[in-house]
Amino acid sequence: MSWKRLLRAQRVLVAVTDSHLFCSWMNQDQWLWRSGSLPPDCCLDGVPLQQDVIGDFLGELLQDCDLPGAQVELLLPLQACLWRLFEAGSMDGVQSVETARSFLAGLHDSLEPGNFDVSMQQVGDDTLAVGVVGSVLQAWINVVAAADVPLRRVEWSLISALRAVQRSIPDDWIGDLAWLIQSSGQPGCRLLLLRNGTPEVDQSVRSNDDAVELFKTTVQAWRALSGQQPLPLGWLATVADEASIDPARLMNEAAADHQLLLENSWTASPLMPEQESGGLDPFIRLAFAGLCVGQS
Template sequence: MPLPALAELPQLTALSLAWRRLVEIKPVLITVTNKRLVCCWDKGGRWWQRVVDWPDGVCRDGVPLQREAVGEFIADLIFDCDLPGAELVLCLPLRAAAWCVVDGYGLDGAPGVLPPTLPSVDLPFDLAESYVTSSPMQDALAVVGVPRSLIQGWSEVAELADLPLRRVDWSLTAAQRALQQLTQAWQGDLAWLVVEEQSIRLVLLRQRVPEVDHLLEADEPVACQREIRACVAAWQAHVATPPPLGWWFSVKTEQADQWLPLVDRAAGECCLNQPLPALAESWDEAAAVDVLSPFQHLALLALQQEER
């Protein structure tokens, strides 16, 4: 009976895997939608992207409805991509969190530190039932609340997948960080239109601070444009001389022409859109790299820069 080669011994295989988990630690960025999961990782100095469809009904609005199935699914994906030292960086979809901006806390506040007066603020989420984080923005504080049940669900998923949950972020605030980098030369106000998963929202920023986050009620293009222009006019009416307005459209390429008429060039407004930096190469040659929406691309771009 021939003896097994050293490389085939189960003990050595397990030891090799354990060693690789220690020395090949790397963040794996994951963004989830109702239909699919997208993961990105760095391997050999090159970033790769893989897109896989969820089994039916396992995840909705960022909530892992079937935790065991999601954990096994992610574990199999990480194994198939040969990433034994993976640490998950999860980017939650728009509907998974809520936020607000609290004035008067300045740049001296540390990220993640909440002001003691927060319970007295009118928040768009239940403070007692949420995990809350914050980040300074000029003389204000952006506060994000995620349901505790959602974070606990993903913590259980990571445990079932036997993978560390390195970080959880929200796609809107992550995308905003990338947008700030791309528009840092712009000195005026910013109108950011996000069309994502059947929802349309308008975020208006002044001096890099979000002042309005308006979820549109209309769904017909002309009615949407009227609602958007009315929202912008009401916002600008709060100051005697509004700064110049620049627009950024996080919409699919084929939809861009539909929204460009929003830019009132006669009033000095302009479109700030530019091609987004490449994110990653496709792991599967048959899968299109551009499966990400422009909004998801922005969010993952911020996380990629922060996790390098």
């Protein structure tokens, strides 16, 4: 295997949910993708409970795709990380990481800050802090090691998908953005509210039955906070199962809400179309696109 890996080194994007594993890679000038259903009870709330089982599954999937030289770029599941936006001037540069680590640790059952790995990135003038429990991050690293492939990069799937959204908003759009997320095999759904491309509100519900009324109330309260004439609101839905939640029910026709179409040209074709009748999960597609921005 080692000599094939050297001769056929191949960048492979990998994303995971509690129930599915997705991979995508470039073949000649075309991106391809394939998915597989994980064995039951392998992953819960973004935590790999059976690391060797998931690793073996990933290794077998890569072999089936004829990718002996796979070099993995791993996207952590939606529930694996926490984040917080710090406004400009709210932290000094020296203490920013420790401040963010302490804050995020307090959101996670009062874990000690030292148990959190934190990354920081600029979003305009503000700072976005992303944290993951160190043991969870190590568990996913162990998964890739069990697959016997090199790990080249780890990033949170939501950050990568957000990057794709920010770069795909039409140039002529002036307004706010409501982003509804529901991914394969995940309980409930999530709503992000963005202003000028920056996430200001992040709300999750575990039951889709509660989502519509709760999200409507959140949107109304958020828009009222500005104290100014509300900007137009564009809705973006990355929903794997539209039968579970209808994005149209969230839109306020009286306020001229409308669906926003992104200018995202990244596409991938299924390796085995006959086995992928449902298409690529819309959220996973955006997360993969975020890794490929500026790439061939």
